[in-house]
Amino acid sequence: METRVDEVADGIYRLNTEVPGFNFNQYLIVDDEPLLFHTGPRGLFESVSAAIARVIGLDRLRWIGFSHVEADECGALNHFLAAAPLASPLCSKVAAMVSMTDLADRPPRALADGESLALGRRRVTWLDAPHVPHGWECGYLFEDETRTLLCGDLFTQSGGSDVPLTESDILGPSEAFRAEMDYFAHGRRQGELLERLARTQPTTLACMHGSAWRGDGGALIRELATSLERPPQ
Template structure:
Protein backbone atom coordinates (compact mmCIF):
# COMPACT_ATOMS: atom_id res chain seq x y z
CA UNK A 1 0.00 0.00 0.00
CA UNK A 2 1.23 3.49 -0.84
CA UNK A 3 -0.25 6.86 0.13
CA UNK A 4 -0.05 10.14 -1.81
CA UNK A 5 3.06 12.20 -1.11
CA UNK A 6 3.00 14.48 1.89
CA UNK A 7 4.54 17.98 2.11
CA UNK A 8 8.26 17.83 1.42
CA UNK A 9 7.79 14.76 -0.74
CA UNK A 10 7.47 12.38 2.22
CA UNK A 11 5.91 9.06 1.23
CA UNK A 12 4.41 6.11 3.11
CA UNK A 13 4.54 2.53 1.81
CA UNK A 14 3.75 -0.82 3.40
CA UNK A 15 6.86 -3.03 2.96
CA UNK A 16 5.57 -6.00 5.02
CA UNK A 17 2.29 -6.70 6.78
CA UNK A 18 1.64 -3.68 9.06
CA UNK A 19 5.22 -2.40 8.64
CA UNK A 20 5.42 0.96 6.87
CA UNK A 21 8.37 2.82 5.38
CA UNK A 22 8.14 6.60 5.78
CA UNK A 23 10.68 8.30 3.53
CA UNK A 24 11.67 11.95 3.08
CA UNK A 25 13.90 12.94 0.14
CA UNK A 26 16.41 15.77 0.52
CA UNK A 27 18.87 17.55 -1.73
CA UNK A 28 22.25 17.98 -0.10
CA UNK A 29 24.43 21.12 -0.31
CA UNK A 30 26.72 20.85 -3.29
CA UNK A 31 24.37 18.57 -5.17
CA UNK A 32 23.22 15.02 -4.75
CA UNK A 33 20.17 13.58 -3.08
CA UNK A 34 19.62 11.47 0.00
CA UNK A 35 16.66 9.87 1.74
CA UNK A 36 15.76 9.56 5.42
CA UNK A 37 13.55 6.60 6.31
CA UNK A 38 11.52 5.75 9.38
CA UNK A 39 9.63 2.50 9.96
CA UNK A 40 6.29 2.23 11.71
CA UNK A 41 5.10 -1.13 13.06
CA UNK A 42 1.34 -0.77 13.54
CA UNK A 43 0.28 -3.10 16.37
CA UNK A 44 -1.40 -2.96 19.76
CA UNK A 45 1.66 -1.09 21.06
CA UNK A 46 2.97 0.64 17.94
CA UNK A 47 6.66 1.26 17.38
CA UNK A 48 8.31 4.00 15.30
CA UNK A 49 11.94 3.20 14.45
CA UNK A 50 13.90 6.42 13.77
CA UNK A 51 12.29 9.84 14.13
CA UNK A 52 14.07 11.77 11.41
CA UNK A 53 15.63 15.18 11.84
CA UNK A 54 13.85 17.85 13.89
CA UNK A 55 13.07 19.65 10.64
CA UNK A 56 11.19 16.56 9.43
CA UNK A 57 8.94 16.16 12.46
CA UNK A 58 5.81 17.66 10.92
CA UNK A 59 5.93 15.54 7.76
CA UNK A 60 6.83 12.33 9.59
CA UNK A 61 4.10 12.92 12.16
CA UNK A 62 1.57 13.50 9.39
CA UNK A 63 2.75 10.30 7.73
CA UNK A 64 2.14 8.34 10.94
CA UNK A 65 -1.32 9.89 11.13
CA UNK A 66 -2.10 8.44 7.70
CA UNK A 67 -1.81 4.99 9.32
CA UNK A 68 -2.96 5.53 12.93
CA UNK A 69 -3.46 8.27 15.52
CA UNK A 70 -0.09 9.69 16.49
CA UNK A 71 -0.89 9.62 20.21
CA UNK A 72 -1.14 5.81 20.08
CA UNK A 73 2.62 5.43 19.67
CA UNK A 74 4.03 3.27 22.45
CA UNK A 75 7.72 3.04 21.55
CA UNK A 76 10.10 5.34 19.68
CA UNK A 77 13.23 3.38 18.86
CA UNK A 78 16.47 4.00 17.02
CA UNK A 79 19.76 2.30 16.22
CA UNK A 80 22.14 4.87 17.68
CA UNK A 81 22.22 8.47 18.83
CA UNK A 82 22.35 10.80 15.82
CA UNK A 83 20.13 13.64 14.68
CA UNK A 84 18.60 11.73 11.78
CA UNK A 85 17.86 8.79 14.08
CA UNK A 86 16.34 10.64 17.03
CA UNK A 87 16.40 14.39 16.39
CA UNK A 88 12.60 14.59 16.76
CA UNK A 89 12.43 12.26 19.76
CA UNK A 90 11.17 14.83 22.25
CA UNK A 91 8.63 16.20 19.79
CA UNK A 92 7.20 12.70 19.36
CA UNK A 93 7.21 12.15 23.12
CA UNK A 94 5.19 15.35 23.52
CA UNK A 95 2.70 14.23 20.86
CA UNK A 96 2.39 10.67 22.19
CA UNK A 97 1.97 10.82 25.98
CA UNK A 98 2.32 7.06 26.53
CA UNK A 99 5.40 6.59 24.34
CA UNK A 100 8.80 5.55 25.67
CA UNK A 101 12.19 5.91 23.99
CA UNK A 102 13.48 2.46 23.09
CA UNK A 103 17.22 1.89 22.81
CA UNK A 104 20.08 -0.25 24.03
CA UNK A 105 21.59 0.05 27.51
CA UNK A 106 24.70 1.86 26.25
CA UNK A 107 22.66 4.51 24.41
CA UNK A 108 20.54 5.01 27.53
CA UNK A 109 23.65 5.42 29.67
CA UNK A 110 25.66 7.79 27.46
CA UNK A 111 22.97 9.98 25.88
CA UNK A 112 19.29 9.15 25.98
CA UNK A 113 18.67 9.28 29.74
CA UNK A 114 19.87 12.88 29.70
CA UNK A 115 18.48 13.97 26.33
CA UNK A 116 14.99 12.47 26.35
CA UNK A 117 12.11 14.12 28.16
CA UNK A 118 11.02 10.71 29.49
CA UNK A 119 13.20 7.83 30.72
CA UNK A 120 14.08 5.29 28.02
CA UNK A 121 13.29 1.60 27.95
CA UNK A 122 16.87 0.30 27.86
CA UNK A 123 17.25 -3.13 26.26
CA UNK A 124 19.79 -5.88 26.89
CA UNK A 125 21.29 -7.67 23.91
CA UNK A 126 18.81 -10.28 22.59
CA UNK A 127 15.99 -8.89 24.75
CA UNK A 128 12.56 -9.21 23.12
CA UNK A 129 9.51 -7.08 23.78
CA UNK A 130 5.97 -7.70 22.61
CA UNK A 131 4.09 -5.13 20.58
CA UNK A 132 0.90 -7.20 20.66
CA UNK A 133 0.68 -9.50 17.66
CA UNK A 134 4.35 -8.94 16.91
CA UNK A 135 7.62 -8.83 18.83
CA UNK A 136 10.93 -7.08 18.30
CA UNK A 137 14.34 -8.26 19.42
CA UNK A 138 17.24 -5.92 20.22
CA UNK A 139 20.56 -6.88 18.61
CA UNK A 140 23.57 -5.03 20.02
CA UNK A 141 26.15 -4.33 17.29
CA UNK A 142 28.74 -1.93 18.74
CA UNK A 143 30.52 0.10 16.05
CA UNK A 144 28.63 -1.65 13.21
CA UNK A 145 28.53 0.41 11.16
CA UNK A 146 29.40 3.10 13.72
CA UNK A 147 28.73 4.26 17.30
CA UNK A 148 29.46 2.34 20.50
CA UNK A 149 25.75 2.15 21.31
CA UNK A 150 24.67 0.87 17.88
CA UNK A 151 22.12 -1.91 17.54
CA UNK A 152 19.20 -3.08 15.43
CA UNK A 153 15.72 -4.46 15.91
CA UNK A 154 14.44 -7.70 14.38
CA UNK A 155 10.68 -7.99 13.94
CA UNK A 156 10.32 -11.71 14.48
CA UNK A 157 6.97 -12.47 12.80
CA UNK A 158 7.83 -11.07 9.37
CA UNK A 159 11.60 -11.61 9.71
CA UNK A 160 12.15 -7.90 9.06
CA UNK A 161 15.52 -6.57 10.20
CA UNK A 162 15.41 -2.84 11.00
CA UNK A 163 19.03 -2.48 9.97
CA UNK A 164 19.72 1.23 10.41
CA UNK A 165 22.68 2.49 8.38
CA UNK A 166 23.62 -0.89 6.89
CA UNK A 167 23.17 -0.91 3.10
CA UNK A 168 22.73 2.88 2.92
CA UNK A 169 22.13 3.97 -0.67
CA UNK A 170 22.80 7.45 -1.97
CA UNK A 171 20.19 9.36 -3.93
CA UNK A 172 16.82 10.74 -2.95
CA UNK A 173 14.43 8.76 -5.16
CA UNK A 174 14.17 5.04 -4.59
CA UNK A 175 11.40 2.45 -4.81
CA UNK A 176 10.05 1.76 -1.34
CA UNK A 177 10.86 -1.96 -1.61
CA UNK A 178 13.15 -3.69 -4.07
CA UNK A 179 14.45 -7.16 -4.81
CA UNK A 180 17.25 -5.76 -6.98
CA UNK A 181 20.86 -5.56 -5.89
CA UNK A 182 21.54 -3.02 -3.15
CA UNK A 183 25.00 -4.31 -2.20
CA UNK A 184 26.86 -2.68 -5.09
CA UNK A 185 25.29 0.80 -4.72
CA UNK A 186 25.53 0.74 -0.93
CA UNK A 187 29.17 -0.36 -1.04
CA UNK A 188 29.95 2.39 -3.55
CA UNK A 189 28.36 4.87 -1.16
CA UNK A 190 30.28 3.41 1.82
CA UNK A 191 33.61 3.63 0.02
CA UNK A 192 32.91 7.26 -0.89
CA UNK A 193 31.74 8.35 2.56
CA UNK A 194 33.82 5.96 4.72
CA UNK A 195 31.17 5.89 7.45
CA UNK A 196 31.94 2.38 8.74
CA UNK A 197 34.03 2.22 11.91
CA UNK A 198 36.32 -0.56 10.63
CA UNK A 199 35.68 -2.58 13.78
CA UNK A 200 37.54 -5.90 13.76
CA UNK A 201 34.33 -7.60 14.92
CA UNK A 202 32.26 -6.69 11.84
CA UNK A 203 32.26 -10.19 10.31
CA UNK A 204 31.20 -11.89 13.54
CA UNK A 205 28.32 -9.46 14.01
CA UNK A 206 27.20 -9.67 10.38
CA UNK A 207 27.29 -13.47 10.57
CA UNK A 208 25.16 -13.26 13.71
CA UNK A 209 22.60 -11.12 11.90
CA UNK A 210 22.66 -13.49 8.92
CA UNK A 211 21.91 -16.44 11.22
CA UNK A 212 18.52 -14.83 11.97
CA UNK A 213 17.52 -15.39 8.31
CA UNK A 214 15.86 -12.00 7.67
CA UNK A 215 13.70 -11.79 4.56
CA UNK A 216 13.22 -8.01 4.58
CA UNK A 217 15.89 -5.42 5.33
CA UNK A 218 14.47 -2.07 6.42
CA UNK A 219 17.28 0.32 5.47
CA UNK A 220 17.41 3.82 6.85
CA UNK A 221 18.64 5.39 3.61
CA UNK A 222 17.40 4.17 0.22
CA UNK A 223 15.09 1.28 -0.62
CA UNK A 224 14.04 -1.43 1.76
CA UNK A 225 14.99 -4.83 0.35
CA UNK A 226 13.32 -8.23 0.15
CA UNK A 227 15.06 -11.55 -0.50
CA UNK A 228 17.66 -13.83 1.06
CA UNK A 229 18.86 -11.50 3.78
CA UNK A 230 21.37 -14.00 5.15
CA UNK A 231 23.17 -14.23 1.83
CA UNK A 232 23.22 -10.45 1.43
CA UNK A 233 24.60 -9.89 4.95
CA UNK A 234 27.33 -12.47 4.35
CA UNK A 235 28.19 -10.78 1.06
CA UNK A 236 28.51 -7.51 2.94
CA UNK A 237 30.80 -9.22 5.47
CA UNK A 238 33.02 -10.42 2.61
CA UNK A 239 33.12 -6.94 1.08
CA UNK A 240 33.92 -5.21 4.38
CA UNK A 241 36.62 -7.75 5.20
CA UNK A 242 38.19 -7.44 1.77
CA UNK A 243 38.23 -3.66 1.96
Protein backbone atom coordinates in the same frame (compact mmCIF):
# COMPACT_ATOMS: atom_id res chain seq x y z
CA MET B 1 8.93 18.15 1.62
CA GLU B 2 6.38 15.36 1.67
CA THR B 3 6.94 12.01 3.34
CA ARG B 4 5.81 9.01 1.33
CA VAL B 5 4.18 6.01 3.06
CA ASP B 6 4.45 2.43 1.75
CA GLU B 7 3.76 -0.92 3.40
CA VAL B 8 6.91 -3.03 2.89
CA ALA B 9 5.90 -6.02 5.03
CA ASP B 10 2.65 -6.98 6.71
CA GLY B 11 1.86 -4.09 9.08
CA ILE B 12 5.29 -2.47 8.63
CA TYR B 13 5.33 0.90 6.88
CA ARG B 14 8.29 2.71 5.35
CA LEU B 15 8.12 6.50 5.69
CA ASN B 16 10.46 8.07 3.14
CA THR B 17 11.47 11.71 2.74
CA GLU B 18 13.78 12.90 -0.01
CA VAL B 19 16.16 15.80 0.50
CA PRO B 20 18.66 17.04 -2.10
CA GLY B 21 20.99 14.16 -2.88
CA PHE B 22 19.81 11.93 -0.05
CA ASN B 23 16.79 10.37 1.65
CA PHE B 24 15.63 9.33 5.11
CA ASN B 25 13.43 6.41 6.16
CA GLN B 26 11.52 5.69 9.32
CA TYR B 27 9.63 2.45 9.91
CA LEU B 28 6.29 2.15 11.67
CA ILE B 29 5.21 -1.23 13.07
CA VAL B 30 1.47 -1.25 13.70
CA ASP B 31 0.29 -3.44 16.57
CA ASP B 32 -1.32 -3.02 19.98
CA GLU B 33 1.75 -1.00 21.00
CA PRO B 34 2.91 0.69 17.78
CA LEU B 35 6.63 1.23 17.35
CA LEU B 36 8.44 3.86 15.29
CA PHE B 37 12.06 3.08 14.42
CA HIS B 38 14.11 6.20 13.63
CA THR B 39 12.58 9.66 14.02
CA GLY B 40 14.45 11.64 11.38
CA PRO B 41 16.05 14.99 12.21
CA ARG B 42 13.97 17.70 13.86
CA GLY B 43 13.42 19.50 10.58
CA LEU B 44 11.44 16.54 9.22
CA PHE B 45 9.13 16.18 12.20
CA GLU B 46 6.08 17.88 10.67
CA SER B 47 6.31 15.83 7.48
CA VAL B 48 7.02 12.51 9.19
CA SER B 49 4.35 12.98 11.86
CA ALA B 50 1.78 13.84 9.17
CA ALA B 51 2.74 10.63 7.35
CA ILE B 52 2.28 8.56 10.50
CA ALA B 53 -1.14 10.13 11.00
CA ARG B 54 -2.19 8.71 7.62
CA VAL B 55 -1.73 5.24 9.12
CA ILE B 56 -2.51 5.58 12.86
CA GLY B 57 -3.20 8.38 15.29
CA LEU B 58 0.08 9.87 16.47
CA ASP B 59 -1.08 9.58 20.08
CA ARG B 60 -1.16 5.78 19.70
CA LEU B 61 2.62 5.52 19.44
CA ARG B 62 4.01 3.49 22.34
CA TRP B 63 7.69 3.02 21.45
CA ILE B 64 10.15 5.27 19.63
CA GLY B 65 13.30 3.32 18.86
CA PHE B 66 16.55 3.96 17.05
CA SER B 67 19.81 2.20 16.22
CA HIS B 68 22.27 4.72 17.64
CA VAL B 69 22.44 8.33 18.77
CA GLU B 70 22.59 10.56 15.69
CA ALA B 71 20.37 13.37 14.41
CA ASP B 72 18.69 11.34 11.67
CA GLU B 73 18.13 8.46 14.08
CA CYS B 74 16.63 10.33 17.03
CA GLY B 75 16.85 14.08 16.42
CA ALA B 76 13.07 14.52 16.60
CA LEU B 77 12.64 12.17 19.57
CA ASN B 78 11.44 14.79 22.03
CA HIS B 79 9.04 16.22 19.44
CA PHE B 80 7.44 12.77 19.15
CA LEU B 81 7.36 12.29 22.91
CA ALA B 82 5.47 15.57 23.22
CA ALA B 83 2.96 14.49 20.56
CA ALA B 84 2.55 10.93 21.87
CA PRO B 85 1.95 11.00 25.65
CA LEU B 86 2.11 7.20 26.03
CA ALA B 87 5.36 6.78 24.10
CA SER B 88 8.77 5.96 25.56
CA PRO B 89 12.21 5.91 23.94
CA LEU B 90 13.52 2.43 23.10
CA CYS B 91 17.26 1.88 22.80
CA SER B 92 20.26 -0.16 23.88
CA LYS B 93 21.45 -0.18 27.47
CA VAL B 94 24.58 1.68 26.38
CA ALA B 95 22.55 4.39 24.63
CA ALA B 96 20.42 4.82 27.75
CA MET B 97 23.48 4.99 30.00
CA VAL B 98 25.57 7.45 28.01
CA SER B 99 22.94 9.65 26.31
CA MET B 100 19.23 9.03 26.51
CA THR B 101 18.70 9.21 30.25
CA ASP B 102 19.84 12.83 29.91
CA LEU B 103 18.74 13.78 26.37
CA ALA B 104 15.24 12.30 26.29
CA ASP B 105 12.33 14.09 27.93
CA ARG B 106 10.99 10.74 29.16
CA PRO B 107 12.96 7.83 30.67
CA PRO B 108 14.03 5.30 28.04
CA ARG B 109 13.25 1.59 27.97
CA ALA B 110 16.72 0.09 27.64
CA LEU B 111 16.90 -3.35 26.03
CA ALA B 112 19.72 -5.77 26.76
CA ASP B 113 21.36 -7.69 23.95
CA GLY B 114 18.95 -10.44 22.86
CA GLU B 115 16.04 -9.05 24.90
CA SER B 116 12.60 -9.19 23.28
CA LEU B 117 9.65 -6.84 23.59
CA ALA B 118 6.05 -7.80 22.82
CA LEU B 119 4.10 -5.24 20.81
CA GLY B 120 0.91 -7.33 20.78
CA ARG B 121 0.85 -10.24 18.38
CA ARG B 122 4.32 -9.21 17.21
CA ARG B 123 7.65 -9.32 18.99
CA VAL B 124 10.86 -7.43 18.38
CA THR B 125 14.30 -8.48 19.62
CA TRP B 126 17.21 -6.12 20.21
CA LEU B 127 20.62 -7.13 18.83
CA ASP B 128 23.66 -5.22 20.03
CA ALA B 129 26.05 -4.32 17.18
CA PRO B 130 28.63 -1.90 18.59
CA HIS B 131 30.49 0.04 15.88
CA VAL B 132 28.62 -1.78 13.07
CA PRO B 133 28.68 0.47 11.23
CA HIS B 134 29.38 3.11 13.90
CA GLY B 135 28.47 4.10 17.42
CA TRP B 136 29.31 2.31 20.65
CA GLU B 137 25.60 2.04 21.42
CA CYS B 138 24.58 0.74 17.97
CA GLY B 139 22.11 -2.11 17.58
CA TYR B 140 19.14 -3.33 15.57
CA LEU B 141 15.63 -4.69 15.99
CA PHE B 142 14.39 -7.93 14.45
CA GLU B 143 10.63 -8.43 14.04
CA ASP B 144 10.07 -12.15 13.99
CA GLU B 145 6.59 -12.48 12.46
CA THR B 146 7.59 -10.92 9.12
CA ARG B 147 11.30 -11.70 9.57
CA THR B 148 12.12 -8.02 9.13
CA LEU B 149 15.50 -6.70 10.27
CA LEU B 150 15.38 -2.99 11.02
CA CYS B 151 18.98 -2.59 9.88
CA GLY B 152 19.64 1.13 10.24
CA ASP B 153 22.63 2.42 8.30
CA LEU B 154 23.55 -0.92 6.77
CA PHE B 155 23.10 -0.83 2.98
CA THR B 156 22.85 2.97 2.81
CA GLN B 157 21.76 4.08 -0.67
CA SER B 158 22.18 7.74 -1.55
CA GLY B 159 20.14 9.91 -3.90
CA GLY B 160 16.37 9.66 -4.21
CA SER B 161 14.35 6.57 -3.42
CA ASP B 162 11.30 6.09 -5.64
CA VAL B 163 11.18 2.32 -5.09
CA PRO B 164 9.94 1.50 -1.57
CA LEU B 165 10.73 -2.24 -1.70
CA THR B 166 13.08 -3.94 -4.13
CA GLU B 167 14.53 -7.35 -4.88
CA SER B 168 17.27 -5.77 -7.00
CA ASP B 169 20.87 -5.16 -5.97
CA ILE B 170 21.33 -2.76 -3.06
CA LEU B 171 24.82 -3.90 -2.07
CA GLY B 172 26.42 -2.36 -5.17
CA PRO B 173 24.86 1.08 -4.63
CA SER B 174 25.58 1.02 -0.90
CA GLU B 175 29.21 0.04 -1.43
CA ALA B 176 29.55 2.78 -4.06
CA PHE B 177 28.34 5.27 -1.47
CA ARG B 178 30.75 3.86 1.13
CA ALA B 179 33.62 4.27 -1.34
CA GLU B 180 32.94 8.01 -1.30
CA MET B 181 32.29 8.30 2.43
CA ASP B 182 33.30 5.30 4.52
CA TYR B 183 30.99 5.44 7.50
CA PHE B 184 32.02 2.03 8.90
CA ALA B 185 34.16 1.94 12.03
CA HIS B 186 35.76 -1.37 10.92
CA GLY B 187 35.93 -2.66 14.49
CA ARG B 188 37.60 -5.95 15.28
CA ARG B 189 34.25 -7.71 15.88
CA GLN B 190 32.66 -6.49 12.65
CA GLY B 191 32.56 -9.88 10.92
CA GLU B 192 31.31 -11.69 14.01
CA LEU B 193 28.49 -9.20 14.54
CA LEU B 194 27.41 -9.24 10.90
CA GLU B 195 27.32 -13.04 10.97
CA ARG B 196 25.07 -12.86 14.01
CA LEU B 197 22.71 -10.55 12.14
CA ALA B 198 22.80 -12.89 9.14
CA ARG B 199 21.77 -15.83 11.32
CA THR B 200 18.42 -14.16 12.03
CA GLN B 201 17.63 -15.10 8.39
CA PRO B 202 15.68 -11.94 7.60
CA THR B 203 13.55 -11.82 4.47
CA THR B 204 13.06 -8.04 4.59
CA LEU B 205 15.84 -5.54 5.27
CA ALA B 206 14.41 -2.22 6.42
CA CYS B 207 17.20 0.18 5.41
CA MET B 208 17.33 3.68 6.84
CA HIS B 209 18.45 5.24 3.56
CA GLY B 210 17.14 3.98 0.23
CA SER B 211 14.83 1.15 -0.73
CA ALA B 212 13.88 -1.61 1.66
CA TRP B 213 14.91 -5.00 0.30
CA ARG B 214 13.26 -8.40 0.06
CA GLY B 215 15.05 -11.72 -0.38
CA ASP B 216 17.63 -13.85 1.41
CA GLY B 217 18.81 -11.24 3.88
CA GLY B 218 21.27 -13.57 5.57
CA ALA B 219 23.11 -14.16 2.30
CA LEU B 220 23.18 -10.45 1.51
CA ILE B 221 24.57 -9.54 4.93
CA ARG B 222 27.31 -12.12 4.42
CA GLU B 223 28.10 -10.56 1.04
CA LEU B 224 28.42 -7.21 2.78
CA ALA B 225 30.80 -8.74 5.35
CA THR B 226 32.95 -10.14 2.55
CA SER B 227 33.02 -6.80 0.75
CA LEU B 228 34.07 -5.01 3.93
CA GLU B 229 37.07 -7.32 4.27
CA ARG B 230 38.50 -6.23 0.92
CA PRO B 231 41.14 -3.49 0.86
CA PRO B 232 39.74 -0.06 -0.14
CA GLN B 233 39.93 0.70 -3.85
